[in-house]
Amino acid sequence: MAMLTLHLTTHTNPTQQCTVTQIPFNIGSDPDNDLVISDKSVDSFHAQIIWKQDQYLLIDLGSSSGTRIGSIQLQPHKSGSLGDATLVQVGSIIIEVKISSPVPASKTLIFGAAAKIQTSNSTKSQTTTQENLRLDAVGLYKSTRPVFGTTLINDISLSFFPKEFIVIAGVSGGGKSTLMDALNGQRRASGKVLTNGISLYRHFKAFKHRIGYVPQDDIVHPELTVREALNYAVQLRLPFATPEQRQQRIQEVLEQLQLTQRKHVPVKRLSGGQRKRVSIGVELITKPSLFFLDEATSGLDPGTELQIMELLRVSANAGSTVLLITHATKNVAIADLVVFLAKGGRLAYVGPPKLAFDYFQVQDFDAIYDKVERQLSPQQWEERFKSSGFYRKFITDRHKTIPPHKVPPAPIESRFWQQWGVLCRRNLNILLKNKISLALMILGAPILGSVNFALWKSDLFSTKTGNAGQTITMLFVTVIMAVMSGSLATMSEIAKETAIYRRERSAGLGLLPYLASKLQLAFLLGLYQSAVLLGCMVAAVVIPIDSSALAGMYFSLFLASFGSMVLGLLVSAIAPNQSVAPLLTILVLVPQIVFGGGILPQAEFNPIGKTVNQLMLTKYPFESLVTLSALGEDVAKDLCWQKSEQQKKSLSEAQTAICKCYGKDLFTECKFPGLGKVERTSLSQVDLLKGRLLIKSIYDSYGNILSINLLTNWLQMLIIIIGITVILFLAQVFKI
Numbered sequence: 069m070a071m072l073t074l075h076l077t078t079h080t081n082p083t084q085q086c087t088v089t090q091i092p093f094n095i096g097s098d099p100d101n102d103l104v105i106s107d108k109s110v111d112s113f114h115a116q117i118i119w120k121q122d123q124y125l126l127i128d129l130g131s132s133s134g135t136r137i138g139s140i141q142l143q144p145h146k147s148g149s150l151g152d153a154t155l156v157q158v159g160s161i162i163i164e165v166k167i168s169s170p171v172p173a174s175k176t177l178i179f180g181a182a183a184k185i186q187t188s189n190s191t192k193s194q195t196t197t198q199e200n201l202r203l204d205a206v207g208l209y210k211s212t213r214p215v216f217g218t219t220l221i222n223d224i225s226l227s228f229f230p231k232e233f234i235v236i237a238g239v240s241g242g243g244k245s246t247l248m249d250a251l252n253g254q255r256r257a258s259g260k261v262l263t264n265g266i267s268l269y270r271h272f273k274a275f276k277h278r279i280g281y282v283p284q285d286d287i288v289h290p291e292l293t294v295r296e297a298l299n300y301a302v303q304l305r306l307p308f309a310t311p312e313q314r315q316q317r318i319q320e321v322l323e324q325l326q327l328t329q330r331k332h333v334p335v336k337r338l339s340g341g342q343r344k345r346v347s348i349g350v351e352l353i354t355k356p357s358l359f360f361l362d363e364a365t366s367g368l369d370p371g372t373e374l375q376i377m378e379l380l381r382v383s384a385n386a387g388s389t390v391l392l393i394t395h396a397t398k399n400v401a402i403a404d405l406v407v408f409l410a411k412g413g414r415l416a417y418v419g420p421p422k423l424a425f426d427y428f429q430v431q432d433f434d435a436i437y438d439k440v441e442r443q444l445s446p447q448q449w450e451e452r453f454k455s456s457g458f459y460r461k462f463i464t465d466r467h468k469t470i471p472p473h474k475v476p477p478a479p480i481e482s483r484f485w486q487q488w489g490v491l492c493r494r495n496l497n498i499l500l501k502n503k504i505s506l507a508l509m510i511l512g513a514p515i516l517g518s519v520n521f522a523l524w525k526s527d528l529f530s531t532k533t534g535n536a537g538q539t540i541t542m543l544f545v546t547v548i549m550a551v552m553s554g555s556l557a558t559m560s561e562i563a564k565e566t567a568i569y570r571r572e573r574s575a576g577l578g579l580l581p582y583l584a585s586k587l588q589l590a591f592l593l594g595l596y597q598s599a600v601l602l603g604c605m606v607a608a609v610v611i612p613i614d615s616s617a618l619a620g621m622y623f624s625l626f627l628a629s630f631g632s633m634v635l636g637l638l639v640s641a642i643a644p645n646q647s648v649a650p651l652l653t654i655l656v657l658v659p660q661i662v663f664g665g666g667i668l669p670q671a672e673f674n675p676i677g678k679t680v681n682q683l684m685l686t687k688y689p690f691e692s693l694v695t696l697s698a699l700g701e702d703v704a705k706d707l708c709w710q711k712s713e714q715q716k717k718s719l720s721e722a723q724t725a726i727c728k729c730y731g732k733d734l735f736t737e738c739k740f741p742g743l744g745k746v747e748r749t750s751l752s753q754v755d756l757l758k759g760r761l762l763i764k765s766i767y768d769s770y771g772n773i774l775s776i777n778l779l780t781n782w783l784q785m786l787i788i789i790i791g792i793t794v795i796l797f798l799a800q801v802f803k804i
Contacts, residue, residue, distance in 0.1 A: 520609065544690050
């Protein structure tokens, strides 16, 4: 095989470019080398390039500061292969490698490692088509408030071409994230952002599938394996692709990320750099034309940082316009342009990294930060840049080439059922992998329900030996158990994936399928938990009711459990993070207990308390259980008990005779828990008065719920659940 042309770009000040014309090719600081690098980190004879077995090899000549090919550290006097777009680090100097002729797919190395991956020239994905997009910003301005607010970005105009890799850097308070979010449509600013001459803000839906965005937080579920995370992403991002095309794209991304050997490892067990690569891989699935990354290299070791930068360089070379916010300046020279911001979101420089040293009159990139902070004011740096040739060349002249307004592309419509199905499968997979959460959801109801066996006697409903007051308490505690187990099961369900949700929503995920997948899980758990709680209750306490009443109790507890899960989802949506969700849940549960009507009867609430009581989830299932248990059914139907106290006093003995729970037949005809425990004497009137007082102690507090309209009660409960669901929907809408 004929020797290929090897071109080297050495990112020193100034940049050196050369073509390898002879082999061996020596690199070092000594003047006798073919490539002379005058840097204290480079040895006199540092490394050597040779041609062997139809490929270029780089050999470390026993250097003191080391040689890297991508993330691979070469051992002294050992070699590594060079591929097209490989980045080499000699000491602290970056050398970019270009091979003029295309390398066969079977031998192309992205990171210079031994793994072989397919190039975009050799294997074209049938799942996506990447359209090159230029990005122009005109007069972007954003403030914290419309009036007297702090300026975040100030009159910024920019212009980026396809295949450019742009680094956004700047001092603290320079508005880097605000600028990026304004450019990608996440947080819009006043002014214009154009993609190929078309307004991004006005036609965001048409472009959102072509935009990749990696925020600072990871956008993958830690419980999933690498392959599973990419598989769910490809199903959501490429809904019209065939299964074969999706699997092909997943394999391409795994190879590009060098994660093939780790594809079955859960994301939470990966290193920080590997997790960040998975987040990047989720976005690479669609081959984004515009690729935004916020601090994608922060906190990474130098080798991993270089690896990520090289990956982004390759992505830009393939046609993407890549924008990266970074504080790590060691490898900035890899980029085509650097945007440097002064305080208040003012442009201090836009241009090639290699020319920034001369512009700011510094020796290294880190010194720019200190100089911009101390030497001139932000306004002066902005004025200096706008009067420079860099502003004319990289902004003014580029803006003159903005294409005329075109018809925007048709947006890709999301499919409810397809997205809902993917999300349901993903939720189930995550739940099965999270053993602790699964155990709490499954065992929570049985554990709470088993408390009934320790609290109550089995004969609570017995007319002879029961206790009406404890029966009321038992029914209310059962409702509290349903509400607690439900809300605790879902309190972190949305908060734990806020970053993932925001990214998927901006990439085309519909809000309705997302919430529907969460509500489906709540529905199934509600069916299970209410069945367990009811089973524990009827096993611990004998309730003399028929099957229809038992079914009504089950439905009432299901509404309590499902409604509380929806409430838990609302708390999860409002919570700023997962750790705050339990605290908010407690604040929500306390009113459910206090104002539910089981501890303090509704009749004893003041007007405000009665209003709050109407909004409580615990009120309606509690009242339904009291009615369905028939503990005071005879009393509720008794005509004498329905009269006022004054009317009761005027009743004659003949009039009370027809009232079986008020007249002389009270102890023989009336079914009411605990009547048989009244101590009987020879004075029937005294005994009758004792029985009436026992019933009165319950009737005065809970008489209004002994026999309610169940259909009306259930309808009111459903209305409250629907209201909570609407608020949940709005909370998620405003989360974007």
